[in-house]
Amino acid sequence: MADATPPSTPEDVQSGHSLWGSLALTLPLFLWSLLMFSRSFTKGAMAERAAVLLTIAFLTGLIFWMMRTGETYAPRRIFFVTLGVLFPVGFITELIAHRGSMSIPLAAIVAGDTPFCHLVIPVAAIPAALTGTVFFPGSILPTPDNPHSIASMTALWLGGSILLGRGWCSWGCFFGGLDEGCASLARKPRRRNLDRRWTLFPWAVLIAAVVLTTLTFEPFYCVWLCPFKIVTEFSPPDSVKTALQFVVFTGLFLALVVVLPYLTKKRTQCAFFCPMGPIQALTNKLNVFEVVVDPAACVSCARCVRDCPTLAIAEGPDKRPQITMRCSRCGACVESCAKGAARWHIKGTPFSASPRMARALFLYVAWIFAVMFGGSIIANGLSKIFHLVI
């Protein structure tokens, strides 16, 4: 894959743009934010307007930071953790306003009013192909009582996957920010040298969940295993079965989203358990953007292997790092590489092609999607908070 040109340097890969260049690159994305939030701003109450203004300022500030400094990981992480924290704020508030609690009443299930989540997609796809029906108590198209329909959320996920590949897991998924946030709390990991074979476990979770969903006619992962039910909705724990479910998913949340990320500084839920991971990894094949390691510049220090939050970089037989299809485009390896060997890249272009150009193009795609999707979630969460004080 390498061509006969001098190896890249950290300056080629990691430097930002000039002040005016950064402003010029940020301006279209700022205008995009204005477009995306214009309706909320013109028709919303004071709390919504304040939330929208703050969200636009926040998102614009982050993208300018990325363009100006060449950093991706830290500003992206701030966005992603904010998204992960504010999603349940907005979601739970709306549930309580609509139903009075986080528990799912049977009437909502029969009415098909349960909001559809993208984590159901890999688990329900095969049973749906076999039976022509989705084993989920939602609605196919959006309704006034359920705007998060099966078709619309699937369309959103398809769009995000085509645009970002497994970058969905670092720029889109509103659950990933929680374990990334907990992974960021400790200054140093207390547990290192994780067995990389655990990165295969999500495949086992996916296969088991698909089989059990097919046999039980209910979304098995959602009902029994999803750790994020504790921050969204769940069946009321008023029977032995539902109480056991509550214990299981609460335990998984504490273990995989809070404790293990804190101890290891790795996104353990995303890397070791989420059944979306394998499917999302496959969508990396569709995506034109990637992160690669320039073998001419690499000195096999393995810093990228150590720093990857999802253990997506393996050491090859020659000790050179190999970026696997689990890469979630978070940018951590690019910034941790002291030699500029890890770099953003567009498939089909030569190694000598500008990594800054590849990064800028990727950031445009990622940020356009992030503003549209994550930005709306952030604004919604903020507006719920502001409603309390305004």
Place this chain on the structure above:
Amino acid sequence: MARIKSYLGYSAAVLTILVAVALPFKLMEAVTRGVAATGIKVSPYYVGGAVARTIQRDGYRIDVHQPFFPALFGRGEEGFVQLTFRPAPSLPSVVSEEIALDRDGPPDMDIRFSTQPDATGALHLTVRPKSRRVLPLEDATTGRDTWPMILPVKGTIVVRVPLVNP
């Protein structure tokens, strides 16, 4: 060849930006409709299945859904039929109905329920079978499973009667 690949790569990258811009506008709506156009439905296990026929009464109507026998392939041995009584405020205080599951067939069951909940807020359902495919219920309430069921749902009363596959 390398130049062509490079050109295609950059073109794909720019096209991805255009797709990202188009996504919240017509593209998302088109893909949503495309997903719905596949004919995929929510499992009757949850929402009761398609309405097979409607029985009109004085002031209210009864939607008789397709009987559902869950199985991966074919039909299972046990299932249910959902009856949706609407609108709930127009129902008499005691509903007593003879229901035929087939449009031209003889009645399969007598069902009876009061629209007034008990002290716990539950409704009670009694079913007297008139055919072999209906299972009896005596003063049953909604349990943890998806059937049997008698439940107010958004201005209707949903009843699920257990069936066996003859």
